[in-house]
Amino acid sequence: MASMQPQLTAAERALRDVLTRLAAATDEFEGYKHPHAERVVKLADELARLFGLGRAERASLRLAALGHDLGEAAMKRDYIARQGPLTEEERFDLMRHPVIGEQEAARAGADRGAQLLVRWHHEWWNGTGYPDALSREQIPLGARILRVADAYAALTDVRPFRAALTEVEAHKHLTEWAGIEFDPQVVRAFLTLRDLPELRSYALLERAYSIEPERVGAPETSTTDEPDDGAAALIGSVPESGVNPHVVGMQSADSITQTDAPTELSVESSTETESSTDSIAR
Template sequence: MESTKAKETVLVVDDEPIVRRLLHQKLAIEGYACLEAGSADEALDVLKRNADIALIVSDMKMPGRTGMELLGDVKNLYPDTAMIIATAVTETATAIECMKQGAYDYLTKPFKLDEVLFSIWRALDKRRLQLENREYRHDLETKVEYQAQKIRSSFFNAITSLAYALDAKDGYTAGHSERVSEIAVGIGIELELPQAEMERLRLAGKVHDIGKIGIDSTILHKPGALDPEERAEMERHPAVGERILQPVVEDEAVLAMVRNHHERWDGQGYPDRLVGEGIPLGARILALADTFDAMTSARPYRTAMTVDFATCEIERCAGSQFDPAVVNAFKKARQVITEAVKLTE
């Protein structure tokens, strides 16, 4: 009993000063800190000024608002504060209602001070256990979330490595994902995107083509144009990529960027044939970054285009394939982007 009471503050609420004084004196002798209030409204004022009140012992019938009304306010405003109701009237229905509303105990006046002390001790002990259990659950949830985040991060790093390995299998696409990430971030800087959005772009760029793991390698490495059946198979990769990432990427915006990076401004893209601003901004940026890197990289069936030629093609496709605003941002940041990309090669 000693270890609990020495740390707790009790508020006594009663319209009779003699009752308040008797309880105050007894609680002080037993080692409790004690405050007094003569009404429900005064009690709320005391609570506002003293956030550390652990328990309220309140009379039921007082001038103005009742102890039951005070109980409702306390449960709403100070849910961690325990409460005991005391009254000179013995009414079973009232006692039951007090307990239903959240009172820890219901005492009948005139009461024995030792009985009051025991009820106070039990209420505070129960409150302490509840707070400890809640803190334990919170700590446990925090630890679980931390471990889950570590696992997700580990999986994401593994998927990123897999994406890079996929690029490296083909000498013509080596470094593609990393360059797309750099280009996308460069465009994002020019568009003055928030830092959180920039980080999403960076991550999505690194894994935007991860869905190609599920595509037949003969189609991926075919030196010529794809036939309609092969084209349909290739167009599955954004949706496949989204499904691969869903177990380890919680951010829906990143998943949308991966899924929709082959959508077109005019609605002729895939897989969802989204139109204009219906395409997530990050996906619109990745679409341009992906295309620019593809055009300026050599392929088995053609040599790499020059940066100037590729830029002209992107300008020509503004408003059809690409978001005009993203094209303008790319043009303004082109020199910085191309220099940054060189550093990744």
């Protein structure tokens, strides 16, 4: 069931509209062919509903999902949408974008909770993410949710430097990196999602464009290449985290003070490999 979003105030609508425009420009800059940020918003909000996050936390998460890559657009680096692998220098430079995104979200008027979720959306469960090398429950649940939603939406869309993964391929990626990059319980929850348009991969749709353009949009171009029980089977292979997110890790980003966010990038934080989400999806 899709999540029901509460009625927004005039100020909340104005802020959302500003971030929506900025997000659309960011999507275009990053080379997405389809709306990426809005897709991340819906996936993240549905996960937040499943985890029982409150209205304020969900509102902050939706804003962060819209603005999660504002830093990339602000950096204006042509390598972000360039074909071919990044150099070591470019990869390290790109690691600055969550901090710059935090600043851009603040400039747009997002609350402090949303700003910190933007800052921490590339933190890894095992502590090797960036910019602050947070691990496990040090990472607010909203940021752990955003990491999974962003990764799935990026992997299943076409980028200038790679084709889209199918739904099954993306599910497999989340499963393989659960306990390393992703919170295992968030991955488990994600694999239970059904009947959301945002779950559909653009992989087969793009193949249809390249082979038979007149068939694009027809019902038979469904992108699910395995039945729903394929995702259910993967759930059993997701490692147990040993932690119940309903008991710990529910810390709201709003409850974290300004001083809790380091001002310098952790140089040791990235142990990215060729198959990590950051390597595949940027």
